[in-house]
Amino acid sequence: MDDEKKFLTEDQVVELMSLFFSCSLLLLREPALYGPLRQLTAAERLAAMVIDDVSPEVRTLLEVALERIPVSHTVTTRRDQYKAIVVELNEALGDCLAARAGLTEGAVA
Amino acid sequence: MSNPVLENIRTRRVVREMTDEQVSEEHLEIILEAGRWSPTGSNHLPNRFLVVQDPELIELIRRVSPGIYSNAPTYLFVCVDRRNFPTYIDEQADDPVFLMDVGQAAQTMALAAHSLGLASGPVTSFNVPALRKILNLPERFTPWMVLCLGYPQPNPQFVMKPGKRRYWQDLVYRERFVPWREFEAD
Numbered sequence: 001m002d003d004e005k006k007f008l009t010e011d012q013v014v015e016l017m018s019l020f021f022s023c024s025l026l027l028l029r030e031p032a033l034y035g036p037l038r039q040l041t042a043a044e045r046l047a048a049m050v051i052d053d054v055s056p057e058v059r060t061l062l063e064v065a066l067e068r069i070p071v072s073h074t075v076t077t078r079r080d081q082y083k084a085i086v087v088e089l090n091e092a093l094g095d096c097l098a099a100r101a102g103l104t105e106g107a108v109a
Numbered sequence: 110m111s112n113p114v115l116e117n118i119r120t121r122r123v124v125r126e127m128t129d130e131q132v133s134e135e136h137l138e139i140i141l142e143a144g145r146w147s148p149t150g151s152n153h154l155p156n157r158f159l160v161v162q163d164p165e166l167i168e169l170i171r172r173v174s175p176g177i178y179s180n181a182p183t184y185l186f187v188c189v190d191r192r193n194f195p196t197y198i199d200e201q202a203d204d205p206v207f208l209m210d211v212g213q214a215a216q217t218m219a220l221a222a223h224s225l226g227l228a229s230g231p232v233t234s235f236n237v238p239a240l241r242k243i244l245n246l247p248e249r250f251t252p253w254m255v256l257c258l259g260y261p262q263p264n265p266q267f268v269m270k271p272g273k274r275r276y277w278q279d280l281v282y283r284e285r286f287v288p289w290r291e292f293e294a295d
């Protein structure tokens with residue numbers, strides 16, 4: 001990402017995405033239309049704004065966001081499907097954070 | 110009446126402003142040893158403790174934990190490993206008894222920490238799917254609460270009001286539930 005021209009660094013983008021996604025997960029008990037969905041809409045807008053300027057690891061996360069968040073809008077009344085998408089987004093976030101920190105997956109029984 | 114145990118229970122408060130000093134290994138081990146003595150349902154001993162002190166991991170965890178407001182240098186996750194249930198079946202996955210085991214252990218360790226002069230604060234607002242990736246946790250192993258640990262800042266900047274408490278008389282029923290007492294308590 002070209003920090004000279006942008007208002008946010010890539011790290012700040014990841015920080016904001018982390019917050020939007022984590023809050024959407026923690027707000028799952030609230031009606032989707034109020035809490036989580038608005039967080040996800042903000043994340044989707046941010047992803048669309050910066051996707052062309054980020055590194056491959058962050059691009060993968062933003063691609064998942066741009067593909068799955070619009071689908072989440074269509075299933076807000078089907079709780080299981082909605083929750084599954086929010087969990088999927090947060091797993092992608094975890095993958096992105098781990099990859100950027102150079103953490104490799106260890107043996108998981 | 111008072112004694113050191115009652116005094117410790119009464120004076121423990123959540124502390125969110127800590128110094129940079131890392132929790133000593135000696136203190137950490139005393140706290141973990143205390144956690145091991147907390148009771149668990151059917152004595153299944155499902156609690157597992159995951160201690161994180163690496164500053165890079167702490168930073169990653171903070172990013173996906175909107176409920177962590179403190180600058181604690183140690184995160185002590187109280188986890189449940191479902192493999193420790195000899196009679197484990199899928200339907201038990203959400204059995205609330207797990208959560209009671211977690212709460213018992215967390216409070217036991219918070220009191221142990223307080224008795225040693227450490228600051229602590231329990232947090233449950235964190236992102237489990239992301240933490241699974243960051244901390245390499247298998248599906249059967251779930252962190253339910255994190256106890257943020259450190260040494261208290263001597264001159265905290267953001268002093269919070271002491272947690273509101275009701276008198277015990279307002280919380281207690283004797284022998285049978287009495288509906289009108291609900292109004293009295295509020």
Ligand SMILES: Cc1cc2nc3c(=O)[nH]c(=O)nc-3n(C[C@H](O)[C@H](O)[C@H](O)COP(=O)(O)O)c2cc1C
Pocket residue numbers: 121122123124176177178230231232233234271272273
């Ligand atoms: C189950 C549980 C979850 C909590 N989650 C959080 C949290 O996410 N963030 C936080 O700062 N404090 C959290 N707390 C701390 C409470 O806010 C705190 O214990 C309460 O306000 C009373 O303060 P005191 O313990 O200092 O009296 C949690 C406490 C419990 C028991």
